[in-house]
Amino acid sequence: MKSESNIRLVARLDIKGPNLIKGVHLEGLRVIGDPEEHAYRYYKQGADELVYMDAVASLYGRNHLSEIIKNAVKNIFVPLTVGGGIRSVEDATAVLRSGADKVAINTAAVANPKLITQIAEKFGNQCVVLSVEAKQMSNKIWEVLTENGRERSGRDVIEWVTEAVDRGVGEILLTSVDREGTRKGFDVDLLHAVSQSVTVPVIASGGMGKLEDAIDAVNNGGADAVAMADILHYERATIEDVRNVCRSAGLKVRSYEQT
Amino acid sequence: MSKPKVVVIDFGVGNLLSVQRAVEKCGTDTIMSSEQDVISQANRVILPGVGAFANGMKALESLGLVKVIKKIAADGIPLLGICLGMQMLLDESEEHGVTKGLGIIPGRVVPVPVLDIGGNSMKIPHIGWNSTVIAEGATWNKTILQNSTPGDSFYFVHSFMAEPDDQKMRIADCLYGGNRVAAVIGKGNIFGCQFHPEKSGTTGLEVLQNFLSF
Numbered sequence: 001m002k003s004e005s006n007i008r009l010v011a012r013l014d015i016k017g018p019n020l021i022k023g024v025h026l027e028g029l030r031v032i033g034d035p036e037e038h039a040y041r042y043y044k045q046g047a048d049e050l051v052y053m054d055a056v057a058s059l060y061g062r063n064h065l066s067e068i069i070k071n072a073v074k075n076i077f078v079p080l081t082v083g084g085g086i087r088s089v090e091d092a093t094a095v096l097r098s099g100a101d102k103v104a105i106n107t108a109a110v111a112n113p114k115l116i117t118q119i120a121e122k123f124g125n126q127c128v129v130l131s132v133e134a135k136q137m138s139n140k141i142w143e144v145l146t147e148n149g150r151e152r153s154g155r156d157v158i159e160w161v162t163e164a165v166d167r168g169v170g171e172i173l174l175t176s177v178d179r180e181g182t183r184k185g186f187d188v189d190l191l192h193a194v195s196q197s198v199t200v201p202v203i204a205s206g207g208m209g210k211l212e213d214a215i216d217a218v219n220n221g222g223a224d225a226v227a228m229a230d231i232l233h234y235e236r237a238t239i240e241d242v243r244n245v246c247r248s249a250g251l252k253v254r255s256y257e258q259t
Numbered sequence: 260m261s262k263p264k265v266v267v268i269d270f271g272v273g274n275l276l277s278v279q280r281a282v283e284k285c286g287t288d289t290i291m292s293s294e295q296d297v298i299s300q301a302n303r304v305i306l307p308g309v310g311a312f313a314n315g316m317k318a319l320e321s322l323g324l325v326k327v328i329k330k331i332a333a334d335g336i337p338l339l340g341i342c343l344g345m346q347m348l349l350d351e352s353e354e355h356g357v358t359k360g361l362g363i364i365p366g367r368v369v370p371v372p373v374l375d376i377g378g379n380s381m382k383i384p385h386i387g388w389n390s391t392v393i394a395e396g397a398t399w400n401k402t403i404l405q406n407s408t409p410g411d412s413f414y415f416v417h418s419f420m421a422e423p424d425d426q427k428m429r430i431a432d433c434l435y436g437g438n439r440v441a442a443v444i445g446k447g448n449i450f451g452c453q454f455h456p457e458k459s460g461t462t463g464l465e466v467l468q469n470f471l472s473f
Binding site: 005006008043046048070073074075077078079096097098099100101123124125126127170171199200201224225254255256 | 274276277280281283284309310311380382384385386387388389390410411412414415416435455457458459460461463464
């Protein structure tokens with residue numbers, strides 16, 4: 001599959017209550033600061049999209065992001081994906097009404113795969129992002145985790161993404177739990193295995209340590225988009241730095257002039 | 260000087276809040292409405308939309324808005340269709356069988372080509388940022404792109420595309436798999452953009468700003 005569109009550079013914001021947080025392997029969450037302030041900074045740096053994930057929503061069965069999103073859309077004019085605790089078409093509707101463009105679902109979709117089709121039929125496939133938290137079990141075998149990495153599902157990642165795309169998922173946010181927060185680079189084998197198995201865009205997430213990791217995810221993993229968190233939150237690099245490195249490597253990225 | 264009264268048509272689908280916030284960012288107050296009277300009295304009208312063509316038209320019909328929007332267009336009141344809102348300006352769409360549109364801009368809505376010019380499969384929907392080129396023989400003067408620069412990138416999400424009968428109504432295209440896809444179409448004060456100006460950063464806000472200054 002060829003994609004003529006630009007490689008998208010995505011800022012990922014994991015949220016707990018009112019705070020932007022960051023963990024390692026989705027655990028040991030540390031408070032980074034105010035999500036609004038960080039999100040606006042990434043928007044100004046030229047982020048092509050933002051992803052907001054409520055890290056503890058699944059635990060309590062609700063999503064707290066609506067207020068954060070309602071404020072974000074006053075000043076941020078790029079697509080927003082929102083996930084964490086979305087369990088029904090009604091939950092998805094509420095999040096989209098708050099200003100999100102796409103919803104990301106994991107736990108509820110694994111428990112009830114029909115939810116994918118229900119949301120897709122109402123809002124279109126482009127609106128449904130499957131969030132996959134993948135944990136490596138053996139060589140080239142990964143298992144789907146749910147509840148923000150807290151629970152095992154017993155499902156094979158490749159089998160699950162294939163089914164989910166058939167059911168109407170428009171995009172896959174693929175997080176390597178093994179690499180998440182480690183700065184060791186993306187799990188390129190995982191990315192490659194998934195992007196070869198599906199026809200929808202795949203967003204690489206988890207492990208961006210240095211700028212060149214983005215190139216690796218695209219050229220060797222087949223990713224259509226690269227999500228970044230740690231590298232941005234700790235100000236180790238800006239979106240602009242990533243864009244420049246990608247452009248120098250011959251990847252197509254959005255032309256953007258920082259203002 | 261009073262600010263222009265901008266109405267964003269609310270027909271129950273899509274991310275209206277973002278459109279409204281983007282217009283506000285351009286310094287103009289907006290009203291979201293599905294009321295015939297309110298929309299009829301607008302100085303400028305935005306027809307947004309996400310979702311399937313048939314659902315969108317059905318919603319406009321049940322709200323009695325088809326004739327209202329046609330009258331706005333006929334009266335020369337600036338009208339901007341965004342994404343599905345753009346596609347509904349045409350005569351008909353081939354999405355899930357043929358459905359009649361508003362018939363304001365002559366032409367059809369057809370699938371985005373699934374093959375690139377070399378015969379390779381393309382990912383559909385066309386999702387992401389893509390740059391624009393001037394449509395053949397077009398000028399961007401006196402259009403919503405008058406302050407834009409060829410090559411500016413905008414955010415697209417769609418599987419179908421507009422094909423106006425009259426090439427002169429094509430203002431900008433983008434290339435997807437080497438195929439030309441209509442990005443902006445227009446006729447007089449009526450414009451449609453396939454991309455989402457409210458989701459395309461500062462380049463998108465410029466387009467909205469231009470529409471608001473018409």
